[in-house]
Amino acid sequence: MDTQMKKGILEVCVLAVLKKQDSYGYKIIGDISNFIPISESTLYPILKRLETGNCLTTYSIAHNGRLRKYYKITPVGLRRIKDFLDDWREIMDIYQFILQEEKDDES
Amino acid sequence: MTKAEFIRNLSSLIEALPQGEKQKAIDFYCEIIDDRMENGKTEEEAVAELGSILAISQKILAESGQNANYNNYYKSSQSYAAPSHGGWTKDWFGGLSKGWLIVILVLTSPIWIGLVAGVVGIIIGLLGAVLGIVVSLFAAVFALAVACLVGFISSFIVMSTNPIGGFAQLGASLLCGGLCILLCIGSVSLIKLLVKGFRSGYQSVKNKIHRKGGVAVG
Numbered sequence: 001m002d003t004q005m006k007k008g009i010l011e012v013c014v015l016a017v018l019k020k021q022d023s024y025g026y027k028i029i030g031d032i033s034n035f036i037p038i039s040e041s042t043l044y045p046i047l048k049r050l051e052t053g054n055c056l057t058t059y060s061i062a063h064n065g066r067l068r069k070y071y072k073i074t075p076v077g078l079r080r081i082k083d084f085l086d087d088w089r090e091i092m093d094i095y096q097f098i099l100q101e102e103k104d105d106e107s
Numbered sequence: 108m109t110k111a112e113f114i115r116n117l118s119s120l121i122e123a124l125p126q127g128e129k130q131k132a133i134d135f136y137c138e139i140i141d142d143r144m145e146n147g148k149t150e151e152e153a154v155a156e157l158g159s160i161l162a163i164s165q166k167i168l169a170e171s172g173q174n175a176n177y178n179n180y181y182k183s184s185q186s187y188a189a190p191s192h193g194g195w196t197k198d199w200f201g202g203l204s205k206g207w208l209i210v211i212l213v214l215t216s217p218i219w220i221g222l223v224a225g226v227v228g229i230i231i232g233l234l235g236a237v238l239g240i241v242v243s244l245f246a247a248v249f250a251l252a253v254a255c256l257v258g259f260i261s262s263f264i265v266m267s268t269n270p271i272g273g274f275a276q277l278g279a280s281l282l283c284g285g286l287c288i289l290l291c292i293g294s295v296s297l298i299k300l301l302v303k304g305f306r307s308g309y310q311s312v313k314n315k316i317h318r319k320g321g322v323a324v325g
Contacts, residue, residue: 025135026142040139041163044132045170054204066141069134 120164
């Protein structure tokens with residue numbers, strides 16, 4: 001898959017995980033990995049980009065004598081998810097059109 | 108490799124980054140290593156599972172290089188994923204803080220106020236022109252009806268003194284009546300068409316505003 005496209009999709013995956021509840025790096029990877037393999041080195045830039053884009057905010061909580069950074073989705077992030085779903089509905093229509101054209105070509 | 112070694116190696120590879128960004132990246136990986144160890148991995152394993160430090164550092168550096176072009180990245184990824192019109196403007200504005208948006212709006216007000224006023228003027232002008240056409244059509248229908256009625260009645264009076272002229276006038280008045288009826292039918296269907304046009308125009312403008320508000324993307 002096109003890397004830029006995959007990046008965009010993974011961003012929305014992270015937002016979808018955060019929509020359920022605030023989460024931290026290790027847990028986000030665990031949640032997403034059930035569906036798509038993702039490494040820490042991929043997640044870090046995504047989180048950074050989402051933060052820069054105001055899609056999420058962060059806060060720290062003490063855990064076992066150290067700080068754990070939590071990520072929280074913002075209204076902008078929620079809108080990102082909605083836009084993604086709307087966009088993909090549109091793309092699926094285009095996909096159907098292209099598929100139909102291919103079939104017509106063969107027959 | 109131990110956690111301390113990992114941190115040392117990583118920070119030397121991303122030396123070029125500003126201190127805050129460097130620390131953020133290191134904190135992120137430290138937390139992952141700690142969480143892994145909490146879940147039963149040894150320090151050695153937890154670090155090894157992160158993969159090559161070089162690859163990690165390259166991704167961090169590549170991302171902060173892209174950061175300067177953040178808005179551009181957004182633009183390109185958005186238009187790629189969404190061929191819908193106005194797709195990227197939404198996210199572009201989303202990337203700006205509200206405060207900045209207001210400042211920009213105020214600073215550029217001499218330009219956009221003029222533009223908005225111009226557009227409103229054009230719309231009002233168009234509405235006026237359409238109204239003018241409708242009114243003039245009615246006036247024409249009315250004039251023809253009056254001409255037909257008056258001509259018809261007076262033609263009998265003229266006929267008593269001048270039969271040929273009277274008949275000519277009768278014919279002319281009936282012609283007026285026919286034209287009046289034709290014009291009536293024509294203008295009624297024109298008005299219907301105008302109403303329909305306005306309605307669909309209003310609907311599409313409403314939809315666009317709806318979309319711009321980020322409530323829905325069709």
